[in-house]
Amino acid sequence: MSVLIPCIIAGGAGTRLWPVSRETMPKPFMRLPDGQSLLQKTFARASRLADVERVLTVTNREVFFRTQDEFRQLNKANLALDYILEPVGRNTAAAIAAAALHCARLYGEDAQLLVLPADHLITDLSAFDQAVSQARALAAHGWLTTFGLVPTRAETGFGYIEKGQALDANGFKAARFVEKPDAETAQQYLDGGQHLWNAGMFCMRVDAILHELEQHTPQLLAAVNHCLALSPYKEGARECQVELDPDSFAQVPDISIDYAVMEVSQQVAVLPSQLGWSDIGSWEAVRELKAGDHQGNRCTGETVLHDVRNCYIDSPRRLVGAVGLDNLIIIDTPDALLIADAARSQEVKVIAQQLKRQGHDAFRLHRTVNRPWGTYTVLEEGPRFKIKRIMVRPDASLSLQMHHHRSEHWIVVSGMACVTNGEEEFLLDTNESTFIKPGRVHRLTNPGVIDLVMIEVQSGEYLGEDDIVRFTDIYGRAPEPAAS
Template structure:
C-alpha cells in the first residue's frame, strides 16, 4: 500500500505580497488557475488507485481551505485525510507523526511518499517513473530521497552527493548532504556530475522510518509517540487534531538534520522530471509566456519601452515606462517593486512587516473562512465595510461583539438570521441591524452563494472582538 503524505506548511515569505502567513504559498493560484496545493494533490493521486488515501499534514487554521482545494481538484474518487498541527514544528516532527499514524492504521510495510505542497512538477509520467524506482529501494529498507539533476550552478538549493551504486538505474547511497553553496562551489558541484539538487521529497516504509528514528533520534520518536497517543481521531474520519501541548514539545528540526544526515540507510534516485520549488518571483515569472521584449504579465498591464519585466496584477491596471528587469506585483492592499536580481530578498519585507505588527504580513483584503470569505472594502475611524460571501449550506458561528454594531444588506441569495431572540429570513435588497451585545448568527439556506455587504461601526473593530457560543466548525474554546 502507498500513502502519499503532503507537507503543507511554511509561509512562503519570498512570494510576498501574494503569499501571506494566513494564506501561504500552497494556496497561491498559478497562471492556469490551479493552486500549488491542488497540483500536489493531483500528483499524489497519480500514485494510488481509486479509493486510495492521501494524508495532508497542515496547520489547523488551514484545514477548511485545504479541504476546499482538494474538492476543487476533482479527486472525489480518493480519500483525503488531514493531520492538523497546532503550530509549525518543521519536517522531522511532521513526518514522524505521519509515519506513526499510518503504521498504526495500515501497517509498518505501508510506503509513504512524502512531498511538499508548494513544489511544481509538470512531468507526471517522469515523477511516477522516479517513484516506481524509489519504491524498489524503499521496500529494501532504504530511506529514499529524490535528487534532481542540476541544470545550473544554483545557490538557492541544497545538494546531495551520490555515493556507491545500488542498482543499474542510477540509485545510489547518499554520501552526504550539503547546505546551499556559494556560486564557485555550486559550479564545482555541477561540473563534477556527482551532485544532485535536494528536492525535499522522500519515499520509505513507515517501519523503516520508525526504525531509523529509534536509532538516530529516539527522543524525537518518543515525543511523537506521546503526541499521537494523546491525539485521538475526532468525530470526523477526515481529520485528526494533534494534541497542542505534546506537539509543542517536539523539536523544531528538519528531517535532513534530525535523521537523513545521520542514517547509513539513505539512498537517492536521480529524477529526470522538471522540478521547481517556486522559491522566488523569478521562478513564478518563468511560468508565464513572454512577449517580444521578454515582458510577462499575469493580469492587466501595459509595457512602454520596457524589457524583461514581470507584472502580476490582481485588480488594477499596471503600466511600466522605460524600465528593465523589474518584478511588479499588485494586490488590493500592497505593491511590490523589485529588481529581478534581488527577488531572494523579498522575504525581508515580510519579516519587517511582522516585526512592526503590520497586518499585511498576515492577511489579504480577502480572507478565507470555513463558511466562505470576507473582503474588507473600506475602513476608517469607527467604521469598516465588508463584502461577505457564505457558501450554500454554511453558517457563521452564533456570536456576539462587545464593541461594534453591524448593518447587513443582502445583495444576492437569501440569509437566515438570528438577531437576539428573533429568527428571520432576509431576501435580496433587504437588510437588518445587529446592535452591539446582541447574539447573532448568519446562515445560507439556499443553493447559491449568499452575498452581503456588512457595515460595522463602533469604538473597536478588530477581528478578535468575537465571543462565540456555538460553531459547527469547532471554533468554540
C-alpha cells in the same frame, strides 16, 4: 508491494513570494497561470499514481478548510483523505514523525510513505511516475529514498546530495548531504556529475523511518507519540482528522528531517531524477512559467508599456502604466504593492520579515480572507467603522456568536439569509437588512442554493477580529462545553 500513501507536507509561509503569499494564505495556495494552485497540482500528481487509495496531508489548522476546498475540486476518484492538523509549525521532522505514527497505527508498519512538499512544481508527470516506482523498489528493501534532482545549472540556493555506492533500481547510497554551496563549489558539483539537488521528497517504509527516528532523535519521536495520544481523532465521509494537541506539540523539537535523520542515517538512498522540477522559490522563478512578449515582458492584467523590457507585472485588478523599465518585478494586490529588481527577488523575504516584526496585517492577511463558510473582504475601514463584503456558501453557517464592542448592520445584496438576532430568527431577502446591537447573540446562515452575498457595516470602539465570543459552531471552532 505494500500500500502507498502519499503524504503532502503543507508548511512554510513562502515569504519570498510576498505580497501574494501570506501567513494565512501561504505559497501552496498561489494560483499559477493555468488557474491551479501549487497545492492542487501536488494533490493531482499524488492521486494519479497507481494503486493510491488515500492521501494524507499535514498542514496548519488555520488553513484546513481552504485545503479541503482545494482538494474537493479535484478529488474525482473519491480518494480517502487524512489530515494531521498542526497548531503551529515544528518543521519537517515532527510532521513526518506524526505521519509515520499515524500510518503505523491505522494502515500497518509496512505501508510506504511518499513525502511530497506542497509548494513544488513538477511538469514531467510520466517521469515522476517512473521515479516513484523506482523509489518504491528501494524503499521495499528498507532504504529511506530521497529524490535527487539532476542539476541543470550551478545553483547556490539549493542543498546537494553526493552519490555514493550504486544500488538497485538506479539508486545510489547517499554519501553525504551538503549545505548550499558558493558559486565556485556549485560549478564543481555541476561539472563533476556526482552531486544532485536535494528536493525534500522521500519514499520510505513506515517502520524504516520510525526505526531511524528512534535511533537518531528518540526525544522527538517520543514527544510526537505523546502528542498524538492526547490529540482528538475525527472520522466520517471518507475523511479523518487528527488535530494535534497544542500544549504537547509545542514541546516537540523544531528540526528538519534532514538534520534529524537523513544526514546521520546509514540507510539513505538517493534516486537521480529529471522531473521538470521547480521549487517556485522566488518571483523570478514564477516569471519563467509565463511566455514573454517580443520585449521579454510577462504581464498579467491590463498594462500600457513604453520602452519596458524583461519585466514581470502581475496586476489582475488595476491598470499599470510603465515607462523606461528593465528587469523589474511588479506585483500589485488590493492592499500591497511590490516593486523589486528581478536579480534580487530572493530578498523579498526581508520585506515580509520586517512586516512580521511590526505586527502588520499585510504579513498575515489579504483583504479577502477565507473562512470555512465562505469569504469576507474588507472594503473600507477607519476610526470606529469597517465595511465588509461577506459571501456565505449554500448550506454554510457562521457561528452563533456575540461581540462586546461593536454593532453590525447587515444588508443582503444577493441570495437569501436566515438570521438569528437575539431571540428572533427570520429570513432576509435581497435588499433587506437587520441591525445587531453589541452584546446580542447572532448567527448568519445561507439556506439557499446560491451564494449569499451581503454588506456588513461595523461600528464601535474596537473592531478587531478577536472581539468574538462563539457559543456553537458547525466547524468545531467554539470551545467544548464543560463536563457536568
